[in-house]
Amino acid sequence: MDFTLSERETYFRDRVKAFIDAEVTPRQDEYHRQHHEGDPWKVIPVVEEVKERARAAGLWNFFMPPHSGQHHVDDTFEFEGTQLTNLEYALCAEEMGKIGWASEVFNCSAPDTGNMEVLHRYGTREQKERWLRPLMNGEIRSVFLMTEPAVASSDATNIETRIVRDGDHYVINGRKWWSSGVGDPRCKVGILMGKTNFEASRHQQQSQVLVPMDTPGIKIERMLSVYGYNHAPHGHGEVSFTDVRVPVENVILGEGRGFEIAQGRLGPGRIHHCMRTIGAAEVGLEKMAKRLLSRVAFGKRISDHSVWEQRVAQARIEIEMTRLLCLKAAQTMDVAGNKAASQEIAMIKVFAPNMALRILDDAVQAHGGAGVAEDFGLAHAWASQRTLRLADGPDEVHARAIARNEFGKYGDWKVDRPSNDRGPEVSSGDIGVSR
Template sequence: MDFDYSPRTKELQAKLRAFMDEHIYPNEGRYWAEIEANTRAGKRWTPLQLIEELKPKAQAAGLWNLFLPESEYGAGLTNQEYAPLAEIMGRVPWASEVFNCSAPDTGNMEVLVRYGTPEQKKQWLEPLLAGKIRSAFAMTEPEVASSDATNICARIERDGDGYVINGRKWWTSGAGDPRCKIMIFMGKTDPGAPKHQQQSMILVPADAPGVKILRPLNVFGYDDAPHGHMEVLFENVRVPASNMLLGEGRGFEIAQGRLGPGRIHHCMRLIGLAERSLELMCKRVSTRVAFGKPIAAQTVTQERIAEARCLIEQARLLTLKAAWMMDVAGNKAAKAEIAMIKVVAPSMACKVIDWAIQAHGGAGVCDDFPLANYYAGARTLRLADGPDEVHRNSIAKMELGRYAQ
């Protein structure tokens, strides 16, 4: 088995690393300072000037829309080629937006590329690809256990030449951004249909009458402004029938097409986050002395560093295998591998980041270092795009099925 990256991937890795060194790492302090300044000025939900300045530079460097395999729209990379690039971007949580490779826009663009009509692509996909607007994905609901998506109870009801939408969503990531112009909404069109044919997905303009942002939801105290994870009320929202994606009752089909790549992108970025955390840990323990010797010389520290390296390498190889499976056999054939990495990568990242926090002592839990923020993001991804338990159940059922009579 060849574990080497393609020549194109190596070329883009070099470009991406150079861009990160020149523009991203030196500006990490400015990023947080700008957020703090916006907060003090009462402009919490304002796009950051830093990121807007860097986007044209990323485009000029040929580092734009790398996530899309379709060469007509994106860079034409396979999942396997994109994986190591997403890992580099993932070393700084906000970096992926600079390259127009951040969620939920990536997943929403993939939905429009795969399932959108020419008119929908013209109106929404093109400005998303250009980075001129942003988007949101409205699926999870506070009233039901949304880990079982068949529970989703929001309604999409046909009324003449349009649809009327009613429901309450939360964790609608991206809805807090003033640049958010379009949401993909999942709801029931036919409650009497077979279980997996009740749901549909439809395009809802963010400024449609009846769409109301209720509140931002904090993640371990972080509101992630200006991106935000919002609770949103949809009250008698009317949209044209032409806004329906693919057709009534095909919401689960779209969800599987969307969430497969989305899950693997999250895992790739988590590996980068774990690498960065291990790097910070190694630098910290090499410069601090406790009980008469460097913390790096303490056996417990060395054990954790060694275990972290092993865990990261294992997660990376499994993620690359999943990416390769998606490329050669398709998302459906790779469902076991996708489920496995979705369990493995967040748990691995949480463990490595936790050890890095411990090595930093009190500094690890304050904002002088990014580790607390890293942990909040990694821990959240044990729930986002399906909780660990759902993926473990899927893996177990597939494994048991191999030995069924």
């Protein structure tokens, strides 16, 4: 097994890293100053400036999937981006994950990435011209409207938002929340998932429609905080839809195809999060190590206390394990397709955020009181990573899929007990073990 990176993989990773080192990292203070000045829900000038430089350098839209040669009849090659594989993009995304605003610089930030993939894969020519082109140009932002406050949205079939046909329009009524990106003043379009047919089979009730965010009847009820942070100017909102009318041609792929689209969208989105998470964990470990080497307690550097040696060693081990699993998932997606990689995607989606949270928590501990303040950015990083145990499906849903796949390998297995050994009575909570 050869773990050597190809020339192309190294080329793009190194270009992204070099650009971040030269253009993003030195402007961190400028970014934070602009971010905290005045209204938080605004376009931040330094981001727009660096975006133009990245685009001019050809470092743009890395996430768009390579074409398979199978194009929609009205599709063209003009909506294709840089054409990186998932594996190539994984290496770039890890670098982007080290600084919170770096992804947007390359036009590679969620939820726009997933929404652009949906439009690229399933959209009509007209839908692409109206929405995909300005998204790929970085001129507008978007929102994905799926999760609802009234139901357990980890099971997408619970979604209750109604999409009712009325002549040449759909009428939408419902309420969404954790609508990421809706606070951005450039958010011009949403992809909304709701039900067009409550009587159809369980996975054919849902549809997805494009909703211009200036349509009458749409109201941002409130912006939600994440452990006290508002995540401006991106933000996560609770949004109500009251008799919102959109043309029938705004449906994506067709009625009853919403669940299918969601599955296609969330696979790549899940692994993109994990790639960036590895970068965040690397930063956490770096800050922890530097802090431990620079402080003295009880007569010696904190780094020389054995408990911290153990924590730092464990952090490095877990980062390396996570990276390998993430790259395996990416390569499996490239070679065999997203569906074939579902087990690897589920495993990395569970493990990566939990890994990063452990390392960031240790980094906070290493910094003492400074860790829970915002002086070193660790508290905000921890809060952001904690949301990923819920985003794109909670841990429990992915663990369920992993376990069911594992049980499926032994579907015909039966408890085998010798006839002369009755053994103890087995309760419903016990698991029989073969002897």
